[in-house]
Amino acid sequence: MSSVKQSVNLDLQLRQLLLPKLGQEVSECEDVIAVDTEKCRFAVADGATEAFDARKWAERLAQQWVRRESTLTPEEFRSWVAEEGRELHDWWNGLNLSWYAETKARAGSFAAFVGVELDLKSELPCWKAIALGDTCLLHRRGDVLVKSLPLARSDSFNNAPILVASNSALHENSMKSVVSDSGKCESGDVLLLMSDAVASWYLQCFENEDLAAEDYFFTRPDNELIEFFDQERLAGRIRNDDLAIVRIEIKERSMG
Amino acid sequence: MADPFSGDSARKKSDFVAEVVNHTLHDLVIRCTKTEEVRNYYHVSVIGYGRHVGSCFAGPLSARNIVPIAEVADYPLQVKSSYKRVADGAGGWVEIPVRYPVWIHPASDGKTPMCEALARAKDILQGWLLQHPRGFPPTVLHLTDGESSDGDPNEIGRQIMSLGTDDGAVLLFNCHISTRRSAKIEYPTEESSLPDGFARSLFEISSKLPSNFLAAAAQLGVNAVESSRGFVFNGDPSSIVQFYEIGTSLTGMTPYRWMDDRTETA
Numbered sequence: 189m190s191s192v193k194q195s196v197n198l199d200l201q202l203r204q205l206l207l208p209k210l211g212q213e214v215s216e217c218e219d220v221i222a223v224d225t226e227k228c229r230f231a232v233a234d235g236a237t238e239a240f241d242a243r244k245w246a247e248r249l250a251q252q253w254v255r256r257e258s259t260l261t262p263e264e265f266r267s268w269v270a271e272e273g274r275e276l277h278d279w280w281n282g283l284n285l286s287w288y289a290e291t292k293a294r295a296g297s298f299a300a301f302v303g304v305e306l307d308l309k310s311e312l313p314c315w316k317a318i319a320l321g322d323t324c325l326l327h328r329r330g331d332v333l334v335k336s337l338p339l340a341r342s343d344s345f346n347n348a349p350i351l352v353a354s355n356s357a358l359h360e361n362s363m364k365s366v367v368s369d370s371g372k373c374e375s376g377d378v379l380l381l382m383s384d385a386v387a388s389w390y391l392q393c394f395e396n397e398d399l400a401a402e403d404y405f406f407t408r409p410d411n412e413l414i415e416f417f418d419q420e421r422l423a424g425r426i427r428n429d430d431l432a433i434v435r436i437e438i439k440e441r442s443m444g
Numbered sequence: 445m446a447d448p449f450s451g452d453s454a455r456k457k458s459d460f461v462a463e464v465v466n467h468t469l470h471d472l473v474i475r476c477t478k479t480e481e482v483r484n485y486y487h488v489s490v491i492g493y494g495r496h497v498g499s500c501f502a503g504p505l506s507a508r509n510i511v512p513i514a515e516v517a518d519y520p521l522q523v524k525s526s527y528k529r530v531a532d533g534a535g536g537w538v539e540i541p542v543r544y545p546v547w548i549h550p551a552s553d554g555k556t557p558m559c560e561a562l563a564r565a566k567d568i569l570q571g572w573l574l575q576h577p578r579g580f581p582p583t584v585l586h587l588t589d590g591e592s593s594d595g596d597p598n599e600i601g602r603q604i605m606s607l608g609t610d611d612g613a614v615l616l617f618n619c620h621i622s623t624r625r626s627a628k629i630e631y632p633t634e635e636s637s638l639p640d641g642f643a644r645s646l647f648e649i650s651s652k653l654p655s656n657f658l659a660a661a662a663q664l665g666v667n668a669v670e671s672s673r674g675f676v677f678n679g680d681p682s683s684i685v686q687f688y689e690i691g692t693s694l695t696g697m698t699p700y701r702w703m704d705d706r707t708e709t710a
Contacts, residue, residue, distance in 0.1 A: 241479045287543040288473050288517050289480045294530075294540070357530060 198308045198375060200228070201437040203406065205413060210421050210428050218243045219383045219432035222250035229254040231303040232323045232381040232432045236351055240289070241280070245297035245354050248272055253303045260305060260316045262366040269363070273354035296355030302338075302381055306373065308438070313373040320366045322349040323432070324387040326380040327371055328402070333394050334377075338367035342392035345384055378402075379436040385429035389420065406435060457589055457621060458552035460681055465490060465500075466546050468688045473517040473545075482514040489568050490547070493561035495554030501547055509568050520545030558592035562600040569607055569614060581612040585691040587619045587684065591642050601649025615651040617674030619687040628679050630686075631661065631672040643677045650675035653690075660693030661686075 202225070208217035218235035220243070233250040235242025252272060253259060259268050273296070280293040300321025307314055317325045319338040322345055327334040339345060353359040373379075382390060393399060404416060420426040469488065476485045489510040492500040499507050503521035524546060527539045565584055572582060584604060607614045620643070622628075629638065635647045650673040653661065661668040664686050674691065676683045 237478075238475075240477075285480065286517070287520075287523050287545055288477045288482060290543065291470075291474055292477045292479070294542070 197441055198313055198373070199439050199441045200225075200306070200308070201439055203433075203435040203437075205410075205417070205431065205433045207414060207417060207431040209430055210418060217430045218246055219430040220246040220250045221381075221432050221434055222247075222254040223434065224254040227254065227257075228306040228308070229256075229303065230306075230381055230434050230436065231301065232383055232434060233302075233352075234300040234321070234323050234383045234430070234432065236298040236300075239297040239299075240292040240295065241276075242297050242299065245276060245352075246299040246301075248276060249299055249301050249352060250303075253301070259303075260318050260368060262318070262363065262368055265318050265320075265366055265368075266359075266363045269352055269359060270356055273356055273359060276354050294355075296353055296358065298351035298353055300349060300384065301352050304379060304381060304436075306379075306436070306438075308373060313438075314370055315373055315379060316368070316370040318366065318368045320362065321351045322384040322387070324380075324382050324384075324391075325369075326382065326387065326390060328378040328380070329374065329376065331399060333391075335369065335371055336387075336391060337369050338365075339387070340391070342388045342395055345388040349384070373438050375438055375440045377438045379438075381432070381434040381436075383430060383432040385427040386417070386431045386433055389426045406437070456550065456552065458550035461587060461621075461684060462548055462550035464684050464688055465548055466544070468692055469516055469547050470545060472513055472692060476513050477517070482517040484512040484514050486513040487511065487572060488513060488516055489565070491561055491564055491568075492548075492551060493554075493557050494551060497557055497560045497564050500551075502549060503547075505547065510572060516547065520547050521549070522546050555593035556588065556590045557594045558588060558597045559594045559600050562586070562597055562604060566600060566604050566607070569604065573607060573609060573614075576609065578610045581609050581614050583615045583617065583691055585617050585619070585688060587621065587687070589621045596645060598645050598649055601646075605649065605651060613651070615654070615674065616649055617653075617687070617691050618646045618650045619676040619679050619684060620646060621676075621680070621684060622678040626678045628683055629675075629677040630666065630679070630683060631668040632675060632677075633669060633671045633673070638677060646677070647673055647675050657690050657693060660690045664689060666690065 204221050206217060206219060206221055208214050218237060220233045222231045231250040231253050233246035235246035249272065259265055277296065285293060300323040302317065302319040302323040302325050304315050304317040304325050317337065319325060322339055324336055324339055326336045350362050350365040353362050393402065405413065408416065417426065417431055421428045472486055472488065473482060476483050487510050490500040491498065499509055501508050501511065504519035505511055505515065524544045526542050526544050528542045529537050529539050569582055601616060604614055604616050631653065632638065632647065635644045638644050638647055653668055653672050653674050658668055666686055676687055679687065
């Protein structure tokens with residue numbers, strides 16, 4: 189848990205959790221978290237398991253996005269993804285690959301992506317986000333879910349989300365589904381970036397008016413938190429998938 | 445299999461079938477490819493029958509009855525170069541060089557010892573089932589261009605369908621192809637619609653298509669319903685392609701439509 193001072197009035201408190209599928213190693217995890225506290229930009233990307241080099245594509249999207257300025261409109265996002273995809277395909281083309289890896293690389297890689305930038309220095313503190321796929325940004329104020337994007341209900345998740353494609357031939361179509369949005373920030377608000385399985389579970393908690401899990405989440409140490417999510421996955425309440433969570437709590441800055 | 449399809453006098457059936465089988469193996473490998481590694485989600489057997497009954501694999505896999513898919517990937521007989529037409533991302537098309545592996549060559553001689561071939565398949569299945577009693581039940585895709593020359597295959601077919609794992613029975617699908625201009629019958633629900641005893645015999649040893657296979661059929665525009673059998677009679681070239689695409693669509697994935705985008709074989 190880390191605290192980042194942002195303005196005269198508001199601070200951020202940040203917590204992150206990244207877990208591979210049950211029974212898999214961290215090195216096999218295809219969810220990626222990227223954070224740049226100076227720029228106040230946060231991202232989660234989820235590489236598609238069936239795709240070529242999915243972790244590398246997810247890493248590239250998340251890590252490069254938080255280092256950038258802006259890239260918060262669909263137009264900016266489209267041209268930036270095209271450039272990142274070209275560079276990655278050029279790199280793959282330089283490798284000496286087997287016939288099957290070459291075939292798979294040509295189809296390219298796919299990832300879900302959500303990125304958010306906070307501006308807490310202005311008179312009207314706010315967030316701006318961009319997303320494609322089924323990694324989500326959820327904005328909670330008390331017991332109210334102010335916003336959830338790009339998906340807003342637990343039953344909206346399926347096995348075939350439209351994802352960020354590295355292959356330029358595929359990427360134009362998918363870009364039509366990019367979602368960008370913004371919202372105001374107040375002290376006490378919580379923003380959550382979550383990959384699909386845990387986002388679906390979290391939305392279901394809201395739909396069932398069961399917020400105990402969220403309270404549990406931010407009060408427990410890491411080892412208990414990991415155990416909690418392992419149990420939820422073992423019990424089938426969360427699908428056995430990689431989990432990525434970035435929790436940003438906006439608080440009044442303590443004086444002195 | 446040495447004859448051409450009617451209306452396509454330039455092409456032997458055996459050449460076309462070998463190409464479909466090679467592309468089916470290619471598709472299975474790609475489905476199992478995880479970046480540079482191929483995961484052994486499948487074990488594959490390719491049995492041919494004519495003058496002899498036995499494995500069709502040639503080259504390094506020669507005479508192997510059943511092969512993990514990662515070994516299939518690494519040991520093709522040869523890798524050919526081709527071109528593939530792909531969208532250029534700007535509304536146009538470009539042709540790019542691609543590599544296509546070949547595992548089997550066409551063959552067409554001798555009679556149709558269908559019972560012996562199915563008995564060989566049964567032996568291979570029994571060996572695999574002993575080692576994988578909880579695995580996804582195997583699928584047998586049986587393609588023939590004529591009636592059995594060594595007896596009625598009904599009994600051995602039923603024996604195959606009685607095998608299984610904890611997860612379900614072995615699936616046996618049959619595709620009969622013909623050079624006659626008779627109407628083809630695809631994935632029927634009742635044997636009363638079939639023209640003769642041979643067709644009815646194959647119908648009886650064809651499993652019903654489970655839901656994943658029905659979903660794949662729907663994606664290909666094939667008319668198959670809940671009680672449809674995995675059976676084609678008097679099939680044409682497109683029937684063969686669809687039979688293999690449907691028969692290998694275990695995971696609900698979109699069938700790999702290689703016929704749509706291939707332009708040339710070098």
